[in-house]
Each structure stands twice: as structure tokens, then as C-alpha cells.
Amino acid sequence: MATPVILTGAGSFLGGYVLKALDAEGIDTFALSRQAAATCARHALSTRIKPVDLDLSAPGLEWSPPSDSPHTIIHLAFDRMTSGDGAHGAEINSRITQNVLAICRASNISSIVNASSTSVYGKPDGGLVSAETAPVSPSEYGAAKLLAEQLLVDAPQVASVISVRLPAILGRHAHPENWLVRVAQRLMQNQDLTYSSPGFKFNNAVLASDVAKFFVELAAMNDLPTDVRAPIGSTAGPCLAEILRQMRSDLNSRSGLKVSPASQSPFGIDNSAAEKWGYRPHDILETIRQFTRDFAQDA
Template sequence: MSWVITGGAGYIGSHVVRAFQAKGIEAVVVDDLSTGRRSFLSDDTPFVEGSILDGALLENAFDEHGVTGVVHLAGYKYAGVSVQRPLHTYQQNVTGTATLLAAMESAGVGRIVFSSSAAVYGTPDVDLVTEDTPKRPESPYGESKLIGEWLIADQAKAAPLAHTSLRYFNVVGSGAPDIFDVSPHNLFPLVFDALLAGRTPRINGDDYATPDGTCVRDYIHVADLAEAHVVAAQRLEAGEALDPVYNLGSGDGVSVGEIMRAVAEVTGIEFSPEIGPRRAGDPARIVASGERAARDLEWKMRHTLAEMVESAWAARKAAV
């Protein structure tokens, strides 16, 4: 049993790789290092540097390593920036997924776990998002993830392909002191970078219809997320039926204000966040049910908010 992890040198991908390795499953990484870091992987991790747009490279990797499945994490993940770079986003996320599926079919690789996103829902009008909540993506990124799901489902009708897609929201924390979130757009890195630079973190709006006036979101620990990928791969490898999609949600959510208070407590840096205007399109609350994933993928929230902040802060400080 050997699985390719596309995007496996990234923040999430490297955690997935280590989760596979912890279960004794060989993980072969394909990554172009556009945002990933080779240092996030152990020296003995099989590594192929290249793009998922290179079908020949993918086929060679599948054949050389006797690959039986793929966890597809590679893609352009910046929703806001995707509005300015729609063609690039579609090339990386849609053309890349189609190229990957073609290479898998050619090499006889018949299992895939796809990294999808809560961005497929857009701004939902329900308190608790389920897999059946209408999909209304509001960015090229969200659209490309939904199209990726469609591509995989359609390919499964045309060729032998066991598959599932995992939709998740805000991934935080660290499962290892040498891996940290490198995104310039995510909340935790933005807050930590501000504190390390002596600046005051900022909240975009505090007048929402929520308990403390700040937006409520699903925040899940990256190590919990990685475990769900491994279980999904193992179930597919065993020939067990899985649903086409699962939400990896917390069921209750955390407000931005709560996160700021937890950061101040964990870091020991007292601050009162600056309050800026609302960002256009930011809903007051987006929280998902993880019941189906709990049923089939052993999904659960194993980390508290304090543990999410503590692990992320320790990893970020170690990188300074």
C-alpha cells in the first residue's frame, strides 16, 4: 500500500504525510514547492518535485512507487486572490485535477481522497451546514473545488475509481514543532506575525449578530484533519463504501473574538485587537456538522481551542 500525496510538502499536506507514515503506510509526495517546503518532510520521504499539470511525471511516480491511491491536496488555495487570478486558479485546480485523473486511469490507480473546501457553500443561510446544504461558491477558488468534486464523480462513472471528497473550513494548529502555517492570508499567521512585529492584530467587524459581535467560524486542528484523510484512504483501500463527500466540521464553532482572547492568554502578550470595518461578503456564522464524518471516518475534535493556539504558536516561534 503506497499513496501519493499531491501538495504533500505544504502545511496541511505534510501533516497528512506524517499521519500516513505513523500508520506504516508509504506516502510519496508530489509537490512543485510553489508554497510547500521540502523541510516539512523527513529526508527519507519519497519526493517528486513537479506539477500536477505534468501527466507524464505523475504516471512515472505512480509506476515507480507502486501507488495504489492518491490524496489530492495540491491546488491554488487563496479564495480572495482567486478573484484577481481566475484563469490561474482554474488551471491549477481544474486542469490539474483532470490531468491527475487521466494519469491515474493510465497507471491503473483507482482510489482518490480529494481535498475540497467549505468555499463550495459560499454564504450559507443555515445555522449548521450539512453535506446537503446548497452549493453556491462565491469565488473562482470555491467554484474550482466544486468542479473538482464533479470531475472525480464523473470519472468514477466512466472508469474504476473509489473516491471521497473532504470539505473543511479553517485549519489551524500544528501537529509537529517544525511545521507551521505559511499562508499570508489565514487568521492565525496574520495574528502571530502582527504580535511578533509589535503590531496589534485586527478584527474585521464586531457588530455581527453573534454572542460577542465577531464572526463565528469552524476551526479544526490540522492533526485531526490529517487523521481523517488516513482513515478515508484505509477504507477505500479495504473496498469499503464511503459517501461522495464529508464535512469535517466542529458542530459549534468559535468566534474571532474568542480566538483573540485565547491568543493573548497563550502568548502572554496582552492586547486589545483593533476593530476595523466589516469585510464585504463575510457572513456572521459558518459552522458545519461533522456527524457523517464521525460515523464513517472516525472524525472528532481531539483538540481544544487553547491546544490549537498553543501548538500553532510554538511552531511559529520555532521558525523565527
């Protein structure tokens, strides 16, 4: 029988996909978010998914599952820090991390599958980023993700943490700030698109359904690694120029595609660390085409 799961950020875009994957696998789950009950009702989930309405960013939060059985945490909850107030966002994310660790202490939970971000790498000088790549001047959001990774690993009550560093996540109703979502919006409106690095072998995107499947597989493992920080992406395929032409064709767009000089070298993703733990990357062109099909249906 699979270990029960505590899912934070259940009401997020990715959280909906993870909830449905957990339910499909028959895994008992506590779904934590500010509107967990409404989220579970919207997705028509079974009774094995138990909603818990709470705000993980609230100070001094006290909650633990009413059970002595072991649980694994899939940790998605995080403030996107898009308000421009980096200090406030950092404070919110610090409280979220501390509350997750408090749940671990109260429930004797020692395994966490943590949703991190490739933004932790900041501005590396092109090439492929891997688990060993050192961060270079990450944004405030990337620095906050990096700090959360370290706080989870350093906590004495947490024995196993795998931080999956996520690129752009695509799917139905993906976040509007996602670069590929904004590209699709411009193409649907037949607006010209200016971009850089046309020859770049782009693989910095994954489908939310693939991420959800990977997270559930990790949570079901009996022995998670002590500390793994693994970036994931799709397989490298055609260059960025070809990908954008394919998106334009799939969306029946009349947009012009214009190339501008790049301000920095783009980087791709080395999947090898995640592949050791069962990650199976999909072809980037298939990923993009699935996204454009979904986007066209939602438009």
C-alpha cells in the same frame, strides 16, 4: 498490509504533515510535487516515501507508479488562485484534476481522498454547514474546488471519492493568508484587532496534524464510499470573542479588540458526516492554544 498511496501536493504545507503521517504508519508512498526530492530530504523521511519531481499542472503529463499493485490517491494539489487571475487559476486547477484522472486511468486506481474546502459553501445564511448544505455564491476558488469534486466523482474510472471540505488549517508555518495566522501576527505586534460576530460559536479551524491523521486513516480503508463530501472542523466551544481573548493572552499581547458590524452571518461546521468515517474533532480552544504555542515558537 496497507494499500500504497500516491500523494499529490506533497510539497505543500499540509503535504508535509501527511507525508510524516504516512511514513509513521509504514505506508509505501509516491510523493508528487515540483520539488518532491527536496521536500522528502527536509522532513528526513524513510525510503518507503519515494519522491517524484513533477508539475501536476503541466499539460499532457504522463506518469504512473511503476507497479501493478493497487494504490489510493490522497489528492492535495491545487492552486490557491490568489493572483487575482481567476481564469488562469481555473485553467491550472482543471489541468491538475485531469492529470490526476490520467494517473487513475494508467494505474487502475479507483479510490481518491480529495482535499476540498469549506469555501465551496460560499455565503450561506449562517448556522451550521453540513454535507447537504447547498453552495451560495462561492468565490472563484470555492467554485473551482466544487468543480474538482464533481469531475472526480463523474470520472468512470474512479469508483470511490471522499472529498473532505477543510476550514482554516493551522500548524507550524501555516499559510500567511489564513485569517487566524493574520490575527496572530497582529497580536504579536500589539496591533489593535477589529473583528465581527463576537458571539459566534467559532469552530472553523483544525490542526494540520489532525487532518493528516484523518486522511491517512481514510486511505487505509478497504472500501471508501462512492461519493461523500464532508466538511470538518473542531468542536464548537466558546464564542469568538473568548477565543480571541485567549489568543491575546497566550501571545502576551497588548492589542485592543474592537467589534465592528458583520457584513454577513458567519457559519459553523457540522462534523457529523465526517464522524461516520472516523473523524474525531478536537475542542476548538485546544486547537487554538496549540496553534498559538507553535506560532510563538516560530516567531
